[in-house]
Amino acid sequence: MAFFFLLCLVLGVFSTIINSIPTISVTGAKFFTSEGKQFFIKGVAYQLIEDDPLVDVDQCERDATLMQELGANTIRVYHINETADHSGCMNAFASRGIYLFVDLDSFKTYISYSGQPSWTEEKAASYRAVMDNFQQYDNTAETDSPAAPYLLAAAADMTKYRKAKGYRDIPVGYSATDTGALRPMLQDYVACRPDETERLDFYSVNTYSWCGAATEYQTSGYPALQALSQDYPIPLWMSEDGCNTAPPRDFKDQNAVFGPDMIDTWSGAMIYEWIQEMNHYGLVSYGAQQAPDVTDGTRIVNGFTREGQPVPVQPDFDNLKQVWATISPTGVESAAYAATFSAKLPQCPDYTADGWKVDAAAALPTLGAQGVSSGMASGVPSGSITVTGITNPSAAPTNGTGAGESGVNGTATPSSTSTAGAQSGAQGNAMIGGNYGLFGVLAAALAMGASFVFFI
Numbered sequence: 313m314a315f316f317f318l319l320c321l322v323l324g325v326f327s328t329i330i331n332s333i334p335t336i337s338v339t340g341a342k343f344f345t346s347e348g349k350q351f352f353i354k355g356v357a358y359q360l361i362e363d364d365p366l367v368d369v370d371q372c373e374r375d376a377t378l379m380q381e382l383g384a385n386t387i388r389v390y391h392i393n394e395t396a397d398h399s400g401c402m403n404a405f406a407s408r409g410i411y412l413f414v415d416l417d418s419f420k421t422y423i424s425y426s427g428q429p430s431w432t433e434e435k436a437a438s439y440r441a442v443m444d445n446f447q448q449y450d451n452t453a454e455t456d457s458p459a460a461p462y463l464l465a466a467a468a469d470m471t472k473y474r475k476a477k478g479y480r481d482i483p484v485g486y487s488a489t490d491t492g493a494l495r496p497m498l499q500d501y502v503a504c505r506p507d508e509t510e511r512l513d514f515y516s517v518n519t520y521s522w523c524g525a526a527t528e529y530q531t532s533g534y535p536a537l538q539a540l541s542q543d544y545p546i547p548l549w550m551s552e553d554g555c556n557t558a559p560p561r562d563f564k565d566q567n568a569v570f571g572p573d574m575i576d577t578w579s580g581a582m583i584y585e586w587i588q589e590m591n592h593y594g595l596v597s598y599g600a601q602q603a604p605d606v607t608d609g610t611r612i613v614n615g616f617t618r619e620g621q622p623v624p625v626q627p628d629f630d631n632l633k634q635v636w637a638t639i640s641p642t643g644v645e646s647a648a649y650a651a652t653f654s655a656k657l658p659q660c661p662d663y664t665a666d667g668w669k670v671d672a673a674a675a676l677p678t679l680g681a682q683g684v685s686s687g688m689a690s691g692v693p694s695g696s697i698t699v700t701g702i703t704n705p706s707a708a709p710t711n712g713t714g715a716g717e718s719g720v721n722g723t724a725t726p727s728s729t730s731t732a733g734a735q736s737g738a739q740g741n742a743m744i745g746g747n748y749g750l751f752g753v754l755a756a757a758l759a760m761g762a763s764f765v766f767f768i
C-alpha cells in the first residue's frame with residue numbers, strides 16, 4: 313500500500329497529504345531534521361500573488377520543479393489564507409524536498425498595525441488559525457515582530473498553544489528588517505530572558521549588504537553581522553538576502569554564509585526573491601514584461617505575469633544554481649551537539665530614552681495588551697523596530713506583491729515599495745517553518761530497507 317502510494321506520488325497523480333518527511337526542530341542554536349542531521353536553509357522568497365500562492369497546485373508543481381533544479385530546499389511565503397486547503401501545494405514542495413517558512417501574520421494582523429502595537433485575542437485567533445492549518449504538514453518550519461515585548465508575548469502564546477494542541481515542535485520565530493542601530497537590541501532582546509518560554513525559537517534578519525562582484529567578505533556588511541551574533545543561543549539565518557545594485561547577481565555571499573567565518577553561527581539564507589517584479593530581484597519570470605498599467609486580475613499585475621511556466625532570469629538563476637551546487641554543509645549531529653551545547657544568553661539591552669524604549673525587566677504584555685503596557689516604559693515602542701525611510705532611491709517604482717524588505721540602508725534596499733513587501737519588510741514578520749523532503753526520505757529509507765509509515 314505504501315509503495316503504491318509512493319509510486320503514485322512520484323508520478324504526480326496522487327494528491328493526498330503525505331507526511332513522511334523529516335520534520336525540522338530546534339536544539340540550541342541550530343535546526344535539525346528528525347533524522348538528527350543539521351539543517352541549513354538554501355531558500356527562496358516565494359509570493360507570486362498577493363493572495364495565497366499555495367492553493368494553485370499546478371503552479372506549485374511547475375515552480376517546485378524548477379526550484380529543485382535550482383537547489384533550493386526551503387521557501388518563505390509571506391501571506392496565505394488560513395482557511396484554504398494547502399495540501400496539494402504542500403505535497404508539491406514536499407515531494408521535491410522543499411520546506412516552508414510561513415508568516416503567521418497577515419497584513420492586518422501585524423503586531424504593529426496602523427502604528428499601534430498590540431497582542432489581541434483577534435490577532436491570536438488569526439495566528440492560531442495559521443498554525444492549525446499548517447501544523448499538519450511536515451514541511452512547515454514559522455516566522456514574526458516589531459514591538460518587541462508584544463512580539464515575545466505572541467511567540468510565547470503561540471508556543472503554549474502548540475503544546476496545548478499537541479502539535480510537533482514547529483519552530484516559531486521572527487524575521488526582522490535590518491535597521492542598523494536598533495537591530496542588535498532586538499536580536500539580543502528576543503533571546504536574553506532567563507525563562508526559556510520567553511525566548512524565540514529562532515531569529516532571522518533581512519540583509520542587503522553584499523552588493524556586486526567586487527564585494528568580498530571583509531568589504532561586505534557580513535563581518536558586522538557576524539560580530540554581533542557570535543555565540544547567539546538560538547538559530548539565526550537570513551530571512552531575505554540579496555542586493556541588485558550591481559547586476560548581475562553572482563550570489564557569492566553564499567560562500568560566506570556557509571563558509572568558515574559564519575557557518576557555526578548562521579543556518580543559511582533565503583534569497584529574495586523567486587518572481588521577477590518591478591524591483592528586479594526575480595530569479596524567474598512568466599513571460600514578457602508588459603506595460604506597467606497592464607493588470608488582469610491576479611494573473612498579471614502591473615505588467616508582470618504571475619502564473620505559467622517559470623523561465624529562469626539569466627545569468628542570475630544559473631549563478632545561484634552553480635554557487636549552491638558547490639555548497640553542501642553537513643554541520644553537526646544533533647545528539648553530539650545537544651550533549652555539549654550550553655546557552656550563553658546575551659545581556660538584555662538597556663532601556664534608552666532615545667533608542668531602545670523597552671524595559672527588559674518588565675513582565676511581557678498579556679493577551680489584550682495594547683499600546684502602553686508594563687513592558688513599555690514610554691508608551692508605544694515605535695522606535696524599536698518599525699523602519700522608516702525605506703524608499704529605494706535607485707529602484708524603479710517597485711510594486712511587487714511579494715515580500716519586501718526593509719532596508720539596510722537606503723542604497724542597497726530592494727523591494728521597499730512592493731505592496732506586500734513594504735509592509736512585511738517594515739514590520740518584520742512572524743513565521744512558521746516546515747518541510748516535505750519526500751525524495752530524501754525515500755532514498756534514505758530504501759537504502760536502509762526501511763518501511764514507510766504514511767498518515768493517510
Ligand SMILES: *[C@@H]1O[C@H](CO)[C@@H](O)[C@H](O)[C@H]1NC(C)=O
Binds near residue numbers: 393396397
Ligand atoms: C480563503 O479560503 C476559503 C476556503 O477556500 C475561501 O472560501 C475564501 O474565499 C478565501 N478567502 C480569500 C480572501 O481568498
Ligand SMILES: *[C@@H]1O[C@H](CO)[C@@H](O)[C@H](O)[C@H]1NC(C)=O
Binds near residue numbers: 709710711731
Ligand atoms: C501599487 O499597487 C497598489 C495596489 O494596486 C496601488 O494602489 C499603488 O498606487 C501602486 N503603487 C505604485 C507606485 O505603482
Ligand SMILES: *[C@@H]1O[C@H](CO)[C@@H](O)[C@H](O)[C@H]1NC(C)=O
Binds near residue numbers: 523720721722723724
Ligand atoms: C550602505 O550601502 C552602501 C552602498 O552599498 C555601502 O557602501 C554601505 O556600507 C552600506 N552601509 C551599511 C551600514 O550597510
